[in-house]
Amino acid sequence: MKNKLRQLIQSRDVQVSVIGLGYVGLPLAVGFAEKGINVIGLDNDSNRISSIFAAKGSIAGVNAERIANVCTGDIPSLTLTTNYDALLKADVVIICVPTPLKDDTVPDLSFVEAAATEISKRLHDGMLIVLESTTYPGTTEELLLDLFKSSNPSRSPLVIGENYFLSFSPERIDPGRTDYTIANTPKVVGGVTADCTEITAELYRILVEKVISVSSPKAAEMVKLLENTYRSVNIGLANEFALICDALGVDVWEVIEAASTKPFGYTPFYPGPGLGGHCIPVDPQYLAWKMKQLNLDTKFINLAREINQSMCQHVITKTEQALNYDGKKLAGAKILVLGVAYKNDVADIRESPGIRLIDRLMKSSALVSYHDKYVPEITLDERLVSSVELTPQLLSDSDCVVIATAHSYYPLDLIVGQSSILIDTRNATSKYSGEHGNVIKL
Ligand SMILES: NC(=O)c1ccc[n+]([C@@H]2O[C@H](COP(=O)([O-])OP(=O)(O)OC[C@H]3O[C@@H](n4cnc5c(N)ncnc54)[C@H](O)[C@@H]3O)[C@@H](O)[C@H]2O)c1
Known part of the structure; x- marks a missing residue:
């Protein structure tokens, strides 16, 4: 045959x-x-x-x-x-x-x-x-x-x-x-x-x-799980460094950029508002589940998941602190979230950290809208929410703007220029650093 x-x-x-x-x-x-x-x-x-x-x-x-x-x-x-x-x-x-x-x-x-x-x-x-x-x-x-x-x-x-x-x-x-x-x-x-x-x-x-x-098929199955667990764990490490740098008052993006100049032994991974997509947040859980059946604890996988999942709350805390500094409260604040696709320049919203963020902000009674030209609408608690048009008026009317996904089409001059507070979770505004006090990076 x-x-x-x-x-x-x-x-x-x-x-x-x-x-x-x-x-x-x-x-x-x-x-x-x-x-x-x-x-x-x-x-x-x-x-x-x-x-x-x-x-x-x-x-x-x-x-x-x-x-x-x-x-x-x-x-x-x-x-x-x-x-x-x-x-x-x-x-x-x-x-x-x-x-x-x-x-x-x-x-x-x-x-x-x-x-x-x-x-x-x-x-x-x-x-x-x-x-x-x-x-x-x-x-x-x-x-x-x-x-x-x-x-x-x-x-x-x-x-x-x-x-x-x-x-x-x-x-x-x-x-x-x-x-x-x-x-x-x-x-x-x-x-x-x-x-x-x-x-x-x-x-x-x-x-x-x-x-x-x-x-064997088992070896091939493990290849995929190693590749995606490697990403999850290293993103977890980058997120932990973001939390550490935040506490130390150091720019984590500057640290990663400089570390990346080492020509060997280091591969850069980047922090963000949490993991997204169909693979990286999901696949390591398949391995963790299987090993649990064999009484083996997958420590790296579990820790990376915990850190990665905590990033949404970290972004909310930074948003709340910035609003408080401006004499405002999170409850009732007008917040515009930019990007709900799980990564830039695609329309895929599976496991989207942007949607998780919107959901949590809404549950904290913030008045949230979002803009994403790739995703005209999303469903939240069985309610349809539509993407709003990105205008100078909308930006300046918002108490806070959060970049959750850094699509390359964003008019950054306008966004940085018009937002009163801009929380940038993706380092999209790297070229504006230092000059604009309204920009707060992860
Ligand atoms: N999307 C990625 O980037 C990616 C990358 C590597 C591996 N994977 C893996 O590949 C697999 C597929 O992922 P995807 O992103 O293509 O999923 P998807 O949701 O985009 O597509 C799956 C398709 O399968 C169809 N389907 C479901 N059950 C079916 C059935 N019983 N018979 C016939 N059709 C059925 C659905 O209608 C859907 O169109 C997953 O295991 C995923 O983890 C995905």
């Missing part, structure tokens, strides 16, 4: 299906289709499929032109569906569904389980299944393999590594980034057997310049 599948991959006659057409799955499906591979994009949300077809600008980091190029024509290379029976003719299935948390700390694998259950009903000779969703170590073998092994007992059993293949390959995409793409970011693969790894590596070589094989 391996040789047959390899031949299909090498001749580009392989039929690939991608399950979950979000930030990870859509670029992957389009990428394979652009290489001339026949791709079926499967998503259980029909609105998602309609919005991909109707895309005008960019969707999940893929521009509408690229989508149109592969989805239209007499024989489109990418077809989109909500029907799992499309998997009956798939040689390869790549799972890219969400892996969020329940109650902030417990992995929610219901999306992966739902997708795997549908695959197991259609598992057939010669199929390769790859899990890309980030998850705790052991998921590929403990959850997927077990499910596939027990699927459809009435049929003659399919043998892993002989009749079908299963691997884990973490996605490393950074939404909004243009210098590192799927093509030039090395891809890690780890299969249940050596043949699973080999055939998975062969598949990704269609798309990616460099494929790194590791010895």
Whole structure:
């Protein structure tokens, strides 16, 4: 079976299906289709499929032109569906569904389980299944393999590594980034057997310049968790330095900038109002949860989470202190928050620290509005809140302006010039330092 599948991959006659057409799955499906591979994009949300077809600008980091190029024509290379029976003719299935948390700390694998259950009903000779969703170590073998092994007992059993293949390959995409793409970011693969790894590596070589094989799915799962835990812990350290520098009256940004001049042994990370995005605040919790089952305490992960989560309160405290200094109270103060996307120049609001900040400020009875051209509205406590227009009047009418996300389109001269108090959590105003007493940095 391996040789047959390899031949299909090498001749580009392989039929690939991608399950979950979000930030990870859509670029992957389009990428394979652009290489001339026949791709079926499967998503259980029909609105998602309609919005991909109707895309005008960019969707999940893929521009509408690229989508149109592969989805239209007499024989489109990418077809989109909500029907799992499309998997009956798939040689390869790549799972890219969400892996969020329940109650902030417990992995929610219901999306992966739902997708795997549908695959197991259609598992057939010669199929390769790859899990890309980030998850705790052991998921590929403990959850997927077990499910596939027990699927459809009435049929003659399919043998892993002989009749079908299963691997884990973490996605490393950074939404909004243009210098590192799927093509030039090395891809890690780890299969249940050596043949699973080999055939998975062969598949990704269609798309990616460099494929790194590791010895098992568990090792590949751990690679992703190490990468994201590394970021979480180092951002936690940068945040702790921000708290220390604040107490010492030192500018943490100046310290980081100067430390960054060391050509070896130091990589800069930056403080901020808290972690955001689907990965860094979530993924280390998957590992922490798994290790808790094995009675192992993940001290670095837990401490970084605690420090990172405390930053929202630190920003509120600084805001309140600045208002008090001006003879005002937080309750009833007009506060404008700039930026609710979790990072600059994207529209993604998952785990957004800006939204957390707005929520907490509102609960402290502040009168909060926000501006973000990428995010026209947000829902807070089931209430729809719309982005306001950024005008000189709005800035000067606000008692305090907080930069939560430093989008590059901000008119900083205007913001610095018109705000009576400006709390800058991102060092967006670095070039104004010292000259403007109204600017307070983290
Ligand atoms: N977004 C990132 O930057 C990023 C980077 C690396 C890894 N990851 C990981 O990749 C995975 C996917 O993340 P994402 O950001 O693409 O998520 P997303 O929410 O953008 O997209 C997931 C898609 O899967 C669909 N879906 C959910 N359950 C389904 C099911 N049972 N069958 C078919 N479709 C289903 C949803 O409708 C949605 O369109 C997660 O595990 C995430 O941690 C994300």
